[in-house]
Amino acid sequence: MCQMQRGECSCGHQSRRYILQGLSQNAHKKLRFLPGIVYIDEGGAVGQSVEERQRTVAELQAVFKATGFPFHMVPLEEVLDLPSSVVVMAPSPSEPPASAYKAAVDHFIQSDSSGCLTPQYQEQTLLPEVQESRTQVLQQLIGSAKTLTARQDLLNTLRQHLLVHTARTKGYSKLMLGDNCTRLAVKLLTSLSLGRGAQLAQDTGFSDSRYGDIILVRPMRDYSAKEIAYYNYMFNVTSVFIPSLDTKTTDKASIQRLTESFVTKLQADFPSTVSTIYRTSEKLQTACRSSCTADHPDRCLLCMCALDTAVENASAFQATLTSEQLSQSKSLGATRTEIPRQIRAPVEQCCSSGGGEDCGRAETGGDCCSSAKEPETIDLKSLLCYSCQLTIKDMASVEHLPQYILSEAQKRQRRYQMREEISEFLLDDGDEGD
Amino acid sequence: MPVLCSSCAEKRAVLKRPKTGHSLCKECFFWAFEEEVHQTIVAAKLFKPGETVGIAASGGKDSTVLAHVMKVLNERYSYGLELMLLSVDEGITGYRDDSLETVKRNQQQYELPLKIVSYEELYGWTMDAIVKQVGLKNNCTFCGVFRRQALDRGAIMLKVDKICTGHNADDVAETVLMNVLRGDIARLRRCTAISTASEGEGVVPRCKPLKYAYEKEIVLYAYFKKLDYFSTECIYSPNAYRGYARTFLKDLESVRPSSIMDIIHSGENLSVREGVKMPVQGTCNRCGYISSQALCKSCVLLEGLNRGLPKLGIGKHHRLHDKILSQQPLTEKEERKLKSVDF
Numbered sequence: 001m002c003q004m005q006r007g008e009c010s011c012g013h014q015s016r017r018y019i020l021q022g023l024s025q026n027a028h029k030k031l032r033f034l035p036g037i038v039y040i041d042e043g044g045a046v047g048q049s050v051e052e053r054q055r056t057v058a059e060l061q062a063v064f065k066a067t068g069f070p071f072h073m074v075p076l077e078e079v080l081d082l083p084s085s086v087v088v089m090a091p092s093p094s095e096p097p098a099s100a101y102k103a104a105v106d107h108f109i110q111s112d113s114s115g116c117l118t119p120q121y122q123e124q125t126l127l128p129e130v131q132e133s134r135t136q137v138l139q140q141l142i143g144s145a146k147t148l149t150a151r152q153d154l155l156n157t158l159r160q161h162l163l164v165h166t167a168r169t170k171g172y173s174k175l176m177l178g179d180n181c182t183r184l185a186v187k188l189l190t191s192l193s194l195g196r197g198a199q200l201a202q203d204t205g206f207s208d209s210r211y212g213d214i215i216l217v218r219p220m221r222d223y224s225a226k227e228i229a230y231y232n233y234m235f236n237v238t239s240v241f242i243p244s245l246d247t248k249t250t251d252k253a254s255i256q257r258l259t260e261s262f263v264t265k266l267q268a269d270f271p272s273t274v275s276t277i278y279r280t281s282e283k284l285q286t287a288c289r290s291s292c293t294a295d296h297p298d299r300c301l302l303c304m305c306a307l308d309t310a311v312e313n314a315s316a317f318q319a320t321l322t323s324e325q326l327s328q329s330k331s332l333g334a335t336r337t338e339i340p341r342q343i344r345a346p347v348e349q350c351c352s353s354g355g356g357e358d359c360g361r362a363e364t365g366g367d368c369c370s371s372a373k374e375p376e377t378i379d380l381k382s383l384l385c386y387s388c389q390l391t392i393k394d395m396a397s398v399e400h401l402p403q404y405i406l407s408e409a410q411k412r413q414r415r416y417q418m419r420e421e422i423s424e425f426l427l428d429d430g431d432e433g434d
Numbered sequence: 435m436p437v438l439c440s441s442c443a444e445k446r447a448v449l450k451r452p453k454t455g456h457s458l459c460k461e462c463f464f465w466a467f468e469e470e471v472h473q474t475i476v477a478a479k480l481f482k483p484g485e486t487v488g489i490a491a492s493g494g495k496d497s498t499v500l501a502h503v504m505k506v507l508n509e510r511y512s513y514g515l516e517l518m519l520l521s522v523d524e525g526i527t528g529y530r531d532d533s534l535e536t537v538k539r540n541q542q543q544y545e546l547p548l549k550i551v552s553y554e555e556l557y558g559w560t561m562d563a564i565v566k567q568v569g570l571k572n573n574c575t576f577c578g579v580f581r582r583q584a585l586d587r588g589a590i591m592l593k594v595d596k597i598c599t600g601h602n603a604d605d606v607a608e609t610v611l612m613n614v615l616r617g618d619i620a621r622l623r624r625c626t627a628i629s630t631a632s633e634g635e636g637v638v639p640r641c642k643p644l645k646y647a648y649e650k651e652i653v654l655y656a657y658f659k660k661l662d663y664f665s666t667e668c669i670y671s672p673n674a675y676r677g678y679a680r681t682f683l684k685d686l687e688s689v690r691p692s693s694i695m696d697i698i699h700s701g702e703n704l705s706v707r708e709g710v711k712m713p714v715q716g717t718c719n720r721c722g723y724i725s726s727q728a729l730c731k732s733c734v735l736l737e738g739l740n741r742g743l744p745k746l747g748i749g750k751h752h753r754l755h756d757k758i759l760s761q762q763p764l765t766e767k768e769e770r771k772l773k774s775v776d777f
């Protein structure tokens with residue numbers, strides 16, 4: 001499944017073009033997979049009007065139809081309805097033995113002899129109707145992030161969740177992203193500045209398997225933006241411009257924007273900048289911290305990468321915690337941070353009103369959560385990696401986060417409490433950490 | 435309406451911490467700053483009681499504050515260290531001779547022994563002379579390489595066990611960015627380490643106690659403590675590549691103040707893929723200093739200067755090392771390439 005990226009649709013076109021060539025029967029090395037195209041309409045988050053969104057979608061649809069591949073137009077508002085399974089790593093499909101590969105290829109050739117799937121079943125002619133109220137909820141969510149940096153980061157996370165969900169439900173096993181070399185160089189520096197050093201290999205590498213069953217690949221990572229522009233010009237590939245959150249903003253509006261302008265300017269003076277940064281990214285890998293076991297490393301709730309917040313002595317993370325502590329009132333105690341990153345769970349979750357089973361705590365002598373009349377509070381920070389913590393810190397309130405994130409957070413919190421209670425009886429050392 | 439200090443909640447706040455944004459009064463800020471350095475030292479186990487520690491002092495804000503804080507903490511927490519000041523004179527008129535006056539003043543104020551080593555006595559070249567030959571583009575390479583060795587030689591002369599430098603959080607973050615931009619994966623892996631490994635003859639381990647202190651906070655500390663320091667930019671540095679990384683970092687800080695720590699966090703958590711070729715540590719065949727090539731960088735640079743081939747140290751030259759070692763003359767073509775300098 002190829003993703004059409006807002007802001008630079010030509011990239012998606014480029015990969016689409018290559019796939020077209022690769023799939024044609026005369027190609028020397030024929031590509032053997034069934035592609036589809038997905039476009040996430042973010043107009044609601046960016047502030048476009050309904051007419052503008054419909055217009056863009058119509059333009060894109062004409063382009064997609066010409067390819068002959070099945071395509072899916074998904075509005076970002078659908079992210080509000082995702083199931084919590086999106087933020088849980090799915091088991092990766094078992095590797096078939098090598099001998100099965102040849103058999104699979106033969107089978108594919110036989111079944112696909114008629115060429116690409118003809119999209120006769122493509123009934124959609126317009127973007128599915130999006131309710132105004134849903135768009136407003138989405139805008140509220142994006143708006144609850146105070147800085148543009150946090151907003152862009154949040155938008156990226158939501159978009160990725162929606163893409164993975166769409167790929168899963170429509171039966172695709174891989175997701176192709178159109179990131180080119182220049183964009184990835186900017187992404188590397190941005191990730192570095194956001195504190196995502198531990199996750200750089202996944203953010204900018206060729207393949208990203210953090211979701212388990214859906215693999216994200218970046219086939220265009222060897223081509224610079226300039227090369228793509230020339231290609232599109234010479235081969236008449238159409239591109240559609242779609243504004244994003246940081247279109248027409250000043251250089252210092254957000255970290256992403258600042259890095260982009262820095263790299264572009266530096267590239268003008270030192271033409272090897274982008275390729276050097278790209279080569280650096282190739283040499284990195286994902287670190288495996290001591291707290292991860294073979295099966296279930298602790299993963300960040302939002303970005304699904306392994307957590308990098310093990311508080312080690314003499315680390316930058318430890319130093320930031322120390323600074324926070326030392327700058328605040330000595331009487332309040334060690335671990336209180338300025339703005340509690342806690343949310344109140346909706347009251348229906350409490351066991352008393354649901355009429356369900358007793359929560360059992362009263363028997364062990366603790367307070368039943370309902371009898372104390374206090375809904376569950378969640379400390380989101382402990383479930384997030386370093387840079388997602390920064391994004392959440394920039395949010396005025398986390399209540400607007402979609403339900404699937406909040407409910408998964410509660411589940412993990414409960415599970416963690418369970419583990420705490422029985423930690424002395426567990427034999428598996430890996431889960432307990434060091 | 436006066437804002438109260440967020441730590442003691444009694445006195446009026448006189449500053450806002452660049453690192454966290456909290457408003458603090460003078461005393462609480464001093465305490466927080468010094469305490470953070472102390473935590474860094476203790477957590478990273480930088481020193482052992484009874485060691486002699488050389489403080490690399492240049493007269494600038496970082497080393498002035500470092501000397502002051504080390505003296506304060508040594509007394510307050512009884513580290514049991516013997517402190518000394520070590521300074522390097524690169525021979526830059528109008529810049530270094532002024533800052534050295536500051537170091538001499540520091541020596542008197544803190545009553546610490548001082549040793550000054552100069553490029554002139556160690557290498558026979560001052561930076562002024564080097565710039566005349568090399569030009570203004572690559573001179574920082576010479577200065578940096580020479581200074582590293584000079585510090586080590588000075589430390590051996592002073593017989594110290596460790597050197598501590600005044601590198602602050604901004605410096606470390608800039609270095610991470612610069613190494614990514616230059617594609618220097620080996621340095622990228624090492625640059626966030628708080629202290630260097632201590633193997634090798636002629637190499638004194640060094641550490642950075644101020645690694646997590648923001649530059650702006652260092653200035654605030656010096657300002658409120660009324661510490662005097664020399665604050666001009668080196669006159670030869672405006673074209674250094676590091677300047678780009680520095681400007682970028684300053685911009686990042688203005689967008690999000692925690693970026694500096696975030697970059698250091700990223701740098702500490704980087705992991706290099708197996709199978710990536712890394713340089714191996716050996717010794718220089720001529721002077722015995724640590725080196726990953728046959729000849730150490732400063733020997734190569736010196737050779738270039740002495741022979742009138744200023745570009746010898748810049749760019750790839752390890753193929754010529756054997757020739758230089760055996761004192762063979764270089765071919766005319768090689769000489770021509772190495773001589774050309776664009777000013």
